[in-house]
Amino acid sequence: MDWNDTPAQAAFHAEVARFIGARLSEAHRDGSVGAGMLSWYRHRRAPDATLRAAAEDWAAALVERGWVAPHWPREYGGAGLSTWEQFIFNEEMARAHAPMVGGSGVVMLGPTLIVHGSEEQKQRYLPQTLSGATAWAQDYSERGAGSGLASLQMRAVRGGDEYVFNGQKIWTSSAHFADALFVLVRTDPNAPKHRGISFVLVEDIETPGLMVHPLIDAAWGHEMNETFFEDVRISAANIVGKVNRGWYVGMTLLDFExxxxxxxxxxxxxxxxxxxxxxxxxxxxxxxxxxxxxxxxxxxxxxxxxxxxxxxxxxxxxxxxxxxxxxxxxxxxxxxxxxxxxxxxxxxxxxxxxxxxxxxxxxxxxxxxxxxxxxxxxxxxxxxxxxxxxxxxxxxxxxxxx
Ligand SMILES: Cc1cc2nc3c(=O)[nH]c(=O)nc-3n(C[C@H](O)[C@H](O)[C@H](O)COP(=O)(O)OP(=O)(O)OC[C@H]3O[C@@H](n4cnc5c(N)ncnc54)[C@H](O)[C@@H]3O)c2cc1C
The missing domain is CATH 1.20.140.10 (Butyryl-CoA Dehydrogenase, subunit A, domain 3)
Structure with a gap:
């Protein structure tokens, strides 16, 4: 097996590196350890106007080039890159400390919606995720349900065209910078535990009754949060896949994570x-x-x-x-x-x-x-x-x- 780049792969490396060099400002590069995709969340909401502008310019550059979502198919606005091109693209981005625009919405939610979402959900949520207009956060874990996630207790009860959410989630990364959440919630408490869960999009983090509280970590950083739901009303149309079959949707997403x-x-x-x-x-x-x-x-x-x-x-x-x-x-x-x-x-x-x-x-x-x-x-x-x-x-x- 030849481990060296083919001429086409070497040319793609150079193309991506050139693009990043020309369009990413120093202010928006994030050299801190473990920052990963968090810098996009932080900078687009930074108090410093220069940083916010740098984040906007970088998002616009990637949108213009069609490279926000290298792994999404072209029909949904992705770059449709082959797996090798994605690898090269991600490698050059990581090498240059270039923030991934779209965060968990692009990396995890988008590909999951492409697999499990309805056509209406794809039309509604993929473009706003792709443009960087909506930042998503993952609201799965609970105090008694981390590794054993299927034991989650947060309830959603159907009332007309809506579900009413009550309960608490924890360890929600970047919820304090996010506009929206994707949530796993129990919709049938009487079913076997994997079969009573639904995957729901909470498209507005400001929905009445929904509160985000900070959790400060051992490095004095604020990356994670608790979320509290008190009679939060969410449209039944926001369930992805079938009601009570959200476990499989949620697990698809974890593989992308x-x-x-x-x-x-x-x-x-x-x-x-x-x-x-x-x-x-x-x-x-x-x-x-x-x-x-x-x-x-x-x-x-x-x-x-x-x-x-x-x-x-x-x-x-x-x-x-x-x-x-x-x-x-x-x-x-x-x-x-x-x-x-x-x-x-x-x-x-x-x-x-x-x-x-x-x-x-x-x-x-x-x-x-x-x-x-x-x-x-x-x-x-x-x-x-x-x-x-x-x-x-x-x-x-x-x-x-x-
Ligand atoms: C940096 C960070 C970011 C996170 N971001 C998010 C987020 O954005 N959204 C979200 O929903 N959650 C998030 N989480 C939560 C994360 O998914 C959970 O912390 C994780 O699943 C573990 O659950 P737990 O903390 O409840 O620990 P527990 O499940 O209570 O586990 C405690 C210990 O027991 C071990 N253990 C548990 N079950 C088994 C088993 N069956 N076999 C062997 N060992 C076992 C575990 O490995 C661990 O060492 C984040 C966590 C961290 C640390």
């Missing part, structure tokens, strides 16, 4: 910087330390494995769906290795390794201590490592359920 490549590219960049320090003359003591050499060698291998798992995920989509045990392998490996990479980065610099970004003496701009803290939840969000292992053993290896 776990299939990104940006982690592997970010890790490669981060590792490259760390290895360069250990190679430098100024740090020759570090470079000769046998423990560090051993850890760096392990991470060098893991970097390549994570990157190749991403390639594998890119090569398996069929008919608009993604194959989920490959996605679990890539997600689990990459998140666990990402944590270890930053642990090595912090330990490399001794006590200096604990200096935060912003401190002039912080090695490598404090990227590793920041990553060390910020990536703690990466083996939980999007399905914990234990759950990924369960998926790999059952769907991948065919073992019976434990």
């Amino acid at each position: 776990r299939s990104g490549i940006s982690d592997a590219v970010g890790q490669r960049r981060s590792f490259g910087e760390l290895a360069a320090v250990a190679c430098s003359d100024a740090c020759s003591v570090l470079g000769r330390n046998p423990h560090l050499r051993e850890r760096l060698a392990d991470r060098a291998i893991a970097i390549e494995v994570a990157y190749n798992f991403s390639l594998r995920v890119a090569s398996v989509p069929t008919a608009g769906m993604v194959s989920n045990h490959e996605v679990s392998v890539a997600k689990m490996f990459s998140s666990e290795h990402g944590q270890e990479l930053h642990r090595v980065g912090v330990r490399t610099f001794g006590l200096f390794g604990q200096l935060w970004p912003g401190d002039v003496e912080a090695p490598l701009r404090g990227a590793h201590i920041e990553g060390y803290i910020r990536l703690i939840p990466s083996t939980i969000g999007g399905g914990s490592s234990e759950i990924q292992r369960n998926i790999i053993t059952t769907r991948g290896l065919g073992l019976p359920r434990g």
